[in-house]
Amino acid sequence: MSKPLRRGVSITGIEEFTNIKLGDPVRDAAGMLGVKEALKHGFKEMGVLRSMGALLKMNQKDGFDCPSCAWPDPENRSPVAEYCENGAKALADEATTAKADKNLFKKWSVAELSQLSDYELNKFGRLTEPLVLKPGSNHYEPISWQGAYDLIAQHLKELNAPDEAIFYTSGRSSNEAAFLYGTFARALGTNNLPDCSNMCHESSGVALGETLGIGKGSTVLEDLYEAEVILIAGQNPGTNHPRMMSALEKCKNNGGKVISINPLEESGLVNFKNPQHLSGTIGSGVQMADLHLPVKINQDIPLMKLILKKLATLDSIDHQVFDHAFIEKYTSGYQSFMNDLAQYDEEDLLERCGVSEASINKAVAMLRKSKKIIVCWAMGLTQHKNGVENIREFVNLLLLKGALGKPGAGTCPVRGHSNVQGDRSVGIQHFVDEAMNERIRKHMAFEPPAHKGWDVVESIQAMHEGKAKAFFCLGGNFLMAASDTQYTAEAIEQCELTVQISTKLNRTHLVTGKTALILPTLGRSEKDMNGDTKRYFTVENSMGKVSQSKGILKPATGNLRSEPQIIAEMANTFFDNHPLDWKRLGEDYDLIREYIDKVAKGFEDTSKRSEGHGFYLPNNVRNLDFSMLPEGKAQLTVNKLPEHTLASDEFMLMTMRSHDQFNTTIYGLDDRYRGVYNERRVVFINKEDMKDLGLQKLDIVNLNSTYDGIVRTARKFLIVPYNIPKGNIAAYFPETNVLVPYNHFAERSQTPISKSVKVRIEKIAAAEQRLIDSSELN
Incomplete structure (x- = not known):
């Protein structure tokens, strides 16, 4: 009830x-209509001059990273339009001139605001000053920054144990903010660091870690240009990652094929009109998917097993369909996999997946002789009971074809938010990494917790059961992102204190603990100044490259603070004596990056190497190094068919x-x-x-x-x-x-x-x- x-x-x-x-x-993605929509949103929210100035700097080497998706930037970038329609919308949304100031909250109670739609809440604009919602009050009211920090310190000191605090992270945060946030939580004594990955690509991380030894994809952007076949499974790039369409266009122009696997045939994979090319403005554009497989929801494993069975049959004839030299040298589990595959009935698999056999045969024909294959996927594979197995089955295809560790081949999980992968790389994780803990002891001189923390699901349950008292959100709209909205709302309300570090109003500001704080922060497009010094962040894209992001716009108001500054000032107020100089960390991002280099795996000389094109973090799959896995080899896996027992209605x-x-x-x-x-x-x-x-x-x-x-x-x-x-x-x-x-x-x-x-x-x-x-x- x-x-x-x-x-x-x-x-x-x-x-x-x-x-x-x-x-x-609409059957054509992007084109001049996309340009028109992008500019319409920008001009409406930001004005013409502010909009054009910001768009010219978005995704440029001396500018700021798009606040939308994590798609990588090409080496040779358009000097005027290295962004897509949805990136332009994200910028307009962040850099809007509309303000949600104290007068709004004086006029509207939280109950009245909650009657509005999420669209209407977002349209109020940028938050302008710290706000507090006191116990028994129905209206937010202004509070000083120091007053907010004092209130946070008071609540944290009243906790019975550090694990009564939860620190959630969205994918919008920079590496510097995320690292400092994780450090604050661990210095407090908890690994309760749930993040948005838990709700989206956690299945990818687990599956890739089990099979290939790293929870990230193995491709770089240029690999898509060289691929012979790209499978796009459970992903809608035309809406969710529009700049990916340019990479697919290059693949097509080089003779590559694209196979779409999705219950819906999405417009972005039907036809693409690249607005940067004449053919995309006055021409007919480029047909994207050579083949669409309209698989039933979560029947990807039956589909892949049927494709693999057909490939195995062809391989038994000429022994040239699978890469047996690669299989022998780099993989383990081949015979178990083949024994399992043999037991499935093709007619049953065909019925389960819902795709015509003629279409499946076309896919098999495309894959038969191809050696350069990339699999791209998103939430359509991950957000299922068998999400991990879904991804492992696609990895099986790549392993059997030897399509890893070479140009034009590999795994490509497409991350949804601009630095969600970077957050994890710098230590936002609820599980214990003993090697990282040892580096924290050595270089940061405090003892990190040695017990597992809570992920998103466990955090919600813990709050609902009254085990958590303080809930912090570094960006995001937790209530509306999480599952089971009513249950999650009830859970949040069990807390004594909720703290939101945010740029704009959302529903999680209205469903709160007994006391609630909103701490307004700078957007990614805004200048971040420390006196006369302009500071910059670093972010990691979906393919593991770290680069700088430098905001260029005047901040929405003069009372905003950066995320690292807010985190550092919270910590400085809370800790009476601590080996870290929190105040200096909030001022000097180079110092934060020095600690990242010492503590986070794979980072080195980040401040220098992140300039210009940036640098790639180490990736064992690109080097075909599977030494961390059983037998030192990549793992072929046996995955069960999904079981959904649906009632007749x-x-x-x-x-x-x-x-x-x-x-x-x-x-x-x-x-x-x-x-x-x-x-x-x-x-x-x-x-x-x-x-x-x-x-x-x-x-x-x-x-x-x-x-x-x-x-x-x-x-x-x-x-x-x-x-x-x-x-x-x-x-x-x-x-x-x-x-x-x-x-x-x-x-x-x-x-x-x-x-x-x-x-x-x-x-x-x-x-x-x-x-x-x-x-x-x-």
Whole structure:
């Protein structure tokens, strides 16, 4: 039974429709329409001059890193437009001139604010000064920076044990901020360092660590240009990583092939119009995917097993399909893998995956003679009960083909946020790394905790059970990013203190502990000055390259502080005597980088080497060094088929982004690539399923999920017919995160099952439908 939340706040806002309009899905990604949309957002939020000045410096060597996705920058960059539509939207969102100041919070109570949508909350603009929400109060009010630090120190000193504090990190933070944040938590005495990786690519890290010895991808950007075949599985680059389209275009121009594996055929993999080329502005663009495999939700393993069986049959004839020299020298487990593969029935695999045999045979033909193969993936593979196994099965293909450790081949997990990989590289992790602990003892002169901390799932459970008293968020919108929104809200409210280091207002500022603080910070695009000295950060991209990021815009207000400064000043106030000079660390980022070089694995002379193009962190797979694994070899693995026992009236739901959002940040209400305008509360469903259920286009339905006897409901969604496999449906997060049970997650990685949720569709009674203004249903 859901509990009412403190102060009468809502986790959803008012569930109203916003005058939906439907059109045909747009089949061309980017192009001049993308340019128009990018500039429209920038000019509206920032003004023309501020917008153009910032865009010219984004992703440039002497500028700042895009605050959106982690796609790497090419060596030869466009001097005027090294960004995509969604990167421009992210910049406009961060650098907006709108302000969420003290007058806003004086006028609006937290309960009133919570009735607004996430889109409306974001539109209030930049936070301008520290704010406190006191016990029993319904309004945030200003507090001095030192007053905020004193309040934090008081609460931390009242803890019974350090593990009553939790330190969450989003992927937006710099290496310097993340390292200092992790150091503060460990100096306090806890490894409770959950981060956004736990909710997205943790399955990738576990799978790659088990099979290849490193929890990162092995490719560099130039590898995509040389690949013979690129498999894009469970990923929508046109919306989520648009600059990837340029790399795919180069692959295509060099004769490479692209195979898309996804329940939906996404526009970005149909046709790409590169606005930097004449053919992308007045021409027809480039066909991206040579083949689309519309796999059923979470049936990637049956699909891959069928492809591998067919390849194995061909290999048995000429012994030239698999790279047997590579297999013998670099891999372990080949015979066990082949014995397991032989037991599967091809007809059963074909039925499970839902892809036509003709299409599968085309994929086999493309892969048969190819040696340079790259597998790219995102949440469509990771956010399942068997997310780790999904990735391991694709790694099997690469190992059998010898497609690792050479140009044009390898693993490419595409990270969703701009420095989420860097956060982990500099020590944001809840597990114990004894080698890192020894380096902390040696170089930082304090004793780090030697026991495991909590990940995201464990942190939510701990808060819900009253085991945690203080919850810190370094960026992000934790409530709306996590699964099981109601349960997570109840968990957060158990805390005595919640602290958010943020640039803009979001729903996690409204669902709080008994006392709550908002500490406003600089955006990545803004100048970070220490007196007359301009400071810079470093970030790591999705392919392991570390480079500098230097903001160029005047800060939104004069009362903002950088993330490292905020963290250092919190620590300086809390610790009475400590071997680290926290005050100096908050002022001198070179000093932070010196500690990173000594403590974090693979970093060396970071301040110098991060200039210009930057540097790659070590990657054992690129050198075919698997010495850290059993037998010193990469591991071929045996992976079970997914088991989903659906009732006759249940569907498999995948949650996903619209084109007008990045993670939980909603830029607008359109998803033009899928033909939906001015609405987010929609369910994409196969027309045959609509007919079977007696549903019509734009009927209003509730979605219900039932796990462990608990029914969770997402209310009032509009039916939209779409080309999606029968028995599967799709809808946007965070609106449908309420359906994802907190205690169902991927084995070993504990990543929530956000891409394979069993749900029932409940049609709202006709009488209730008539209460909806018919003008909403154009």
